[in-house]
Amino acid sequence: MPTLYVTEQGATLRRTDRRLVVEKDGQRLAELPIIKVEQIFLFGNIRLTTPVIALVLEKGIDLVFLSRRGRYRGRLVGPETGNGLLRLSQYRAVEDEWFRRATAKAIVRAKLTNQWTFLQPWGAQTRTAVAELRELVVDAGRRRSVQALMGVEGRGSAVYFQALRPLFAPAFTFEGRRRRPPPDPVNAMLSYGYTLLTNLVLATIQMVGLDPYLGFLHGLHYNRPALALDLVEPFRTPIVDHVVVHLVRDGGIGPEHFEPGEQERSILLNEEGRRRFIAAYEARLATRVAYPGATGEEQVTYRRIIERQVRELARSVQDRRRTYRPYVVREA
Incomplete structure (x- = not known):
């Protein structure tokens, strides 16, 4: 590990x-x-x-x-990479309106696609949401501004999280995504997992030599790692959401693995719950899935796919004629 x-x-x-x-x-x-x-x-x-x-x-x-x-x-963090030319290319790419919009659009469409792909095997429970998310993928392709793309992404997230509700047992009440603070066990696990995943992506960005604070979909805000938030989007569902749903449905985590948080009406994983979640999360990162390689399709772990995705973006910002292709889960 x-x-x-x-x-x-x-x-x-x-x-x-x-x-x-x-x-x-x-x-x-x-x-x-x-x-x-x-x-x-x-x-x-x-x-x-x-x-x-x-x-x-x-x-x-x-x-x-x-x-x-x-x-x-x-x-x-130790000394950062000395690849100043890569960062200069990134700064220019962020200022290139066409490239920024194209990259943001690709990220949103990949996230929406991974959401409906995850929901599709659940059949009648999620059929309406799958149809709506597929329509939103098409809608995102027509949008001409990053702000409009953020609106499509937000609508997709609302549809997706509502569709997750019937997938959980009655002991795990889930009314939708709530972050600050998480009011229920499902939101507690989602927030915990997204924190781990975002930090993994951020570390990979720094290793490759990109600036984690300059993104394409998420705007420039002080002390917010916008690029890490961009690149984590397509991985939220196949990694974190997959872990959460299967931990609950398979009995890997129960109500006894949570405790009240410091904030009013907040719920958090307790120590044993955190151990169980981390074990499942690491197992998911080590899972091998199909991914296109230089000589054809390969079986690659999610951890390595994240690294390849960051390097793929680095190549795209150095040659803006090269379209960035975010990770998309293969349809089952």
């Missing part, structure tokens, strides 16, 4: 020879060869030794700090 998650409160992450070791009260809780680690998530009160900090900076390992319950706090 290329990502190390440390959730045990009061634990210490230290370096021992060529391994990262998680300890608490003199007892080893986990250890992993340094060579296998690409990203580290620390949840809550976790101690770091100086050698680990030096290692993370030297090796370019992305280290993300979150609250115990999954709220993003910040990250420790």
Whole structure:
């Protein structure tokens, strides 16, 4: 597993020879060869030794700090790539109205397509939503501004999340997407998963050398990683939503894996719930699916598809005649 998650409160992450070791009260809780680690998530009160900090900076390992319950706090990042020409190309691409609109349109259409593809196997329960989402894919193709595309995307999300409601057991009441704060277990899992996924995409963007704060669909706002939000859109449904629906339907998570949040009427995963969610999320990232390669279709993990997608966008901004093609799930 290329990502190390440390959730045990009061634990210490230290370096021992060529391994990262998680300890608490003199007892080893986990250890992993340094060579296998690409990203580290620390949840809550976790101690770091100086050698680990030096290692993370030297090796370019992305280290993300979150609250115990999954709220993003910040990250420790080593020297960024020196590819100034790539970033210059990105800045010019963002200023190119035609390229920006074409890229935003491709992202919205891919997201909508992945949503209806996910809903389609559920049959009569989701048939109306599938039809409407397919119409919105066509509608997005006709839109001539990024603002109009955002409107189509918003309409699609409303249709999609309403269609998810009957897929959950009665113990998991879900009235639609609510984020701040999440009022029910399903929203709690969605928010938690989207946080993990967005940080994975953000780290990949930085590794490739693009600027994560300059996007094409999401506008420029201070301290908002617009490009990460752009590129995460097509992956929300096949990765996070898939994990949430199947955890609930297969009994991997139950009502006992949640607790009240600090905000009024908020619900969050408890410690055991977070462990179960992370295990399912990592398993999904490691799932191999069909993806077009240089010599034909290949079986590639979702984690590697994310990296390929970021590199695909990097090639597109360097040669704006090359259309960016976001990830689209193959229809079952």
